[in-house]
Amino acid sequence: MKLSSMNYLFRQGMKNIWTNRIMSVASFCILVVSLLLVGFMMLFVANINQFVGGIENKNEVIIYLEDVDDVQIAGMENELKAMDNVSSVSFFSKDEALEEMKKGMGSEADDLFGYLDDNPLPDAFRIRVDDIDKISGTLMAINKLDGIDSIKSPTDFINILTGLKRFIGVISAVVLAALIVVSLVIISNASRASVDIRKREIAIMKLVGATNTFIKVPFFVEGMFIGILAGVAASVITALGYSELVKVLSQDMTFWSIMSINGFIPMQSVIWPLAFGYLVVGTVIGALGTVMSTSKYLKV
Amino acid sequence: MVELRNVSVTYSNGVDALHDVTLKINDGEFAFVVGKSGAGKSTLIKLLLKEISPNSGKITVNGFDLEKLRKSKAHKLRRTIGFVFQDFKLINTMNVYDNVAFVLRSIDAPLKYIRNRVPYVISLVGLKDRVRSYPNELSGGEQQRVALARALVNDPQLIIADEPTGNLDPNTSVEIIELLKAINNNGHDGNA
Numbered sequence: 001m002k003l004s005s006m007n008y009l010f011r012q013g014m015k016n017i018w019t020n021r022i023m024s025v026a027s028f029c030i031l032v033v034s035l036l037l038v039g040f041m042m043l044f045v046a047n048i049n050q051f052v053g054g055i056e057n058k059n060e061v062i063i064y065l066e067d068v069d070d071v072q073i074a075g076m077e078n079e080l081k082a083m084d085n086v087s088s089v090s091f092f093s094k095d096e097a098l099e100e101m102k103k104g105m106g107s108e109a110d111d112l113f114g115y116l117d118d119n120p121l122p123d124a125f126r127i128r129v130d131d132i133d134k135i136s137g138t139l140m141a142i143n144k145l146d147g148i149d150s151i152k153s154p155t156d157f158i159n160i161l162t163g164l165k166r167f168i169g170v171i172s173a174v175v176l177a178a179l180i181v182v183s184l185v186i187i188s189n190a191s192r193a194s195v196d197i198r199k200r201e202i203a204i205m206k207l208v209g210a211t212n213t214f215i216k217v218p219f220f221v222e223g224m225f226i227g228i229l230a231g232v233a234a235s236v237i238t239a240l241g242y243s244e245l246v247k248v249l250s251q252d253m254t255f256w257s258i259m260s261i262n263g264f265i266p267m268q269s270v271i272w273p274l275a276f277g278y279l280v281v282g283t284v285i286g287a288l289g290t291v292m293s294t295s296k297y298l299k300v
Numbered sequence: 301m302v303e304l305r306n307v308s309v310t311y312s313n314g315v316d317a318l319h320d321v322t323l324k325i326n327d328g329e330f331a332f333v334v335g336k337s338g339a340g341k342s343t344l345i346k347l348l349l350k351e352i353s354p355n356s357g358k359i360t361v362n363g364f365d366l367e368k369l370r371k372s373k374a375h376k377l378r379r380t381i382g383f384v385f386q387d388f389k390l391i392n393t394m395n396v397y398d399n400v401a402f403v404l405r406s407i408d409a410p411l412k413y414i415r416n417r418v419p420y421v422i423s424l425v426g427l428k429d430r431v432r433s434y435p436n437e438l439s440g441g442e443q444q445r446v447a448l449a450r451a452l453v454n455d456p457q458l459i460i461a462d463e464p465t466g467n468l469d470p471n472t473s474v475e476i477i478e479l480l481k482a483i484n485n486n487g488h489d490g491n492a
Contacts, residue, residue, distance in 0.1 A: 209379035210406035
């Protein structure tokens, strides 16, 4: 196809947006709303994951030891480090534990601990795990080591959290899929309506000998351009709306403010990938939607 | 050139539109097809444009064997035919110039050729002053002239006119028929 023809078809597509401006505005609005629904759903899920992930990071397991000597401690440390799923091991001696306790108690501590000739606190290891889902296996392995008095781990809480995370994952996947399907159906119907208005035009073009491609390109340009505009609009609305939402939710003493202890995902770190996604999805759906609905009338 | 041999068309609702039709229209001929409504005139035109295919028989139009021509290649046949319909079939969102130019644009004609050819053809049908008008701003006779200009612009081997004067008053009808005759004298088939 010649450049002058491409130029003509491009201008024709832009002109069509204006000629069919009511349908153009309708498709634009539907596309923006669909993109926003999907976008905010994804932001919601990302924030929940960040929240749960933040709690998971506090996955400290404390292993209290029996009265063991330095050699045994060094041996245990090596064994712990060698375990799968253990990300960090730090030794916390009974003296350090006592210091920390004194610090926590303030001035009364000297009175209280002054009477002790011996430190009653045990030595301990503090470890972190890589994958919280596998923590029960790790705990079992630790239990088999010699010289362990007791283990303190947040197992119950973790079980609830991992369950919650899985639940949210499934629910959000289902809702996202449903949203995407619904938007696709709405948009292809909207553009079908706008193509329907022009079916007489398409039939005439076919009769005077235009190829299907020649007829489709302006529709393609039109859909693509509306898609890009919708992507930009959705990005702007998300940028403004999300930062405002975070501000409001962080002020209030609600469930959300508990979440925000961990911090909401800041707008700056999500807006660019999200805007990129909006543009790509908007353009593809806009272009495909119109082209798919044109095909029905190209069989003259 | 148009040739039909033993062509029959039966629609899916059982209507027997054409039955064993054989005819031949030679180059340069000006042929009329007349008959009551329902006689199959429109069916004949749809066959020639390959909008529909016959149940049996063989059709040749401008050297195309329509049986072998795939539907997706129908535009190649249609580019050799100019048509004029009773209801004009103009694109209402395009002005006179663009309606006529569309035919050339769709075959990727050079811009320079389009710019020369389109005004020339429009002046042939006497609409030089209405180039920027839209179809709904024109009278029926003027709209049919635009359709005629569009039919001519690609210099087709065959012009098909389906009741081209059906929507026009007698005086305008005579003008259109005179135009068609003049065009035929310049070397096109006619079929009204």
